[in-house]
Amino acid sequence: xxxxxxxxxxxxxxxxxxxxxxxxxxxxxxxxxxxxxxxxxxxxxxxxxxxxxxxxxxxxxxxxxxxxxxxxxxxxxxxxxxxxxxxxxxxxxxxxxxxxxxxxxxxxxxxxxxxxxxxxxxxxxxxxxxxxxxxxxxxxxxxxxxxxxxxxxxxxxxxxxxxxxxxxxxxxxxxxxxxxxxxxxxxxxxxxxxxxxxxxxxxxxxxxxxxxxxxxxxxxxxxxxxxxx
Ligand SMILES: *Cc1c(COP(=O)(O)O)cnc(C)c1O
Numbered sequence: 001x002x003x004x005x006x007x008x009x010x011x012x013x014x015x016x017x018x019x020x021x022x023x024x025x026x027x028x029x030x031x032x033x034x035x036x037x038x039x040x041x042x043x044x045x046x047x048x049x050x051x052x053x054x055x056x057x058x059x060x061x062x063x064x065x066x067x068x069x070x071x072x073x074x075x076x077x078x079x080x081x082x083x084x085x086x087x088x089x090x091x092x093x094x095x096x097x098x099x100x101x102x103x104x105x106x107x108x109x110x111x112x113x114x115x116x117x118x119x120x121x122x123x124x125x126x127x128x129x130x131x132x133x134x135x136x137x138x139x140x141x142x143x144x145x146x147x148x149x150x151x152x153x154x155x156x157x158x159x160x161x162x163x164x165x166x167x168x169x170x171x172x173x174x175x176x177x178x179x180x181x182x183x184x185x186x187x188x189x190x191x192x193x194x195x196x197x198x199x200x201x202x203x204x205x206x207x208x209x210x211x212x213x214x215x216x217x218x219x220x221x222x223x224x225x226x227x228x229x
Pocket of ligand 1: 040088171199202203218219220221
């Protein structure tokens with residue numbers, strides 16, 4: 001259920017995040033328009049998304065394909081400019097639903113998933129834009145291609161998907177200083193001629209912008225805390 005007392009906060013939170021993005025970009029000598037805010041609405045109801053849309057927010061991120069498929073088609077009918085990013089680890093058996101619902105899939109991280117996305121795209125007649133997720137901290141429990149395999153996997157995805165492969169995404173380890181991870185991702189992207197860098201969340205998006213982020217994925221700073229999983 002949505003709590004009506006939370007809704008006014010979304011507008012204020014969004015304004016604050018936008019101004020902090022603009023300030024971080026200015027400090028880095030970057031154009032604020034070059035940073036896309038992806039509002040991460042996972043676990044929050046469609047009413048919360050609608051509130052953000054009313055404030056002009058059109059780009060959203062969801063972790064789970066089923067949740068995205070339940071929430072977004074109706075919103076998209078009312079707002080054709082809406083853009084949905086899937087940012088969570090993706091099972092190959094969900095690839096077809098993902099290809100159907102997403103504008104951007106940020107979590108391409110293994111050859112079997114590339115296979116599944118390619119065949120789903122052929123069957124659906126649409127290919128979302130893709131980001132390779134890199135496990136910059138080499139954490140065993142985390143999605144993302146291992147750093148040692150990243151160059152080969154990125155090159156293979158570029159050969160397979162062409163310009164649909166637009167960039168890279170990472171989630172630094174929770175307790176680590178994120179800056180070196182952002183720098184690593186930026187270096188990898190530059191080496192492969194990729195322009196899009198999805199990095200930075202509620203706690204560290206300004207640091208990510210200093211390191212060249214072109215997409216920041218911000219959830220709790222906009223929508224409030226999520227119920228514990
Ligand atoms: C949930 C999530 C976010 C947003 O996290 P916040 O800390 O709430 O901003 C960003 N990226 C990914 C991949 C997520 O799963």
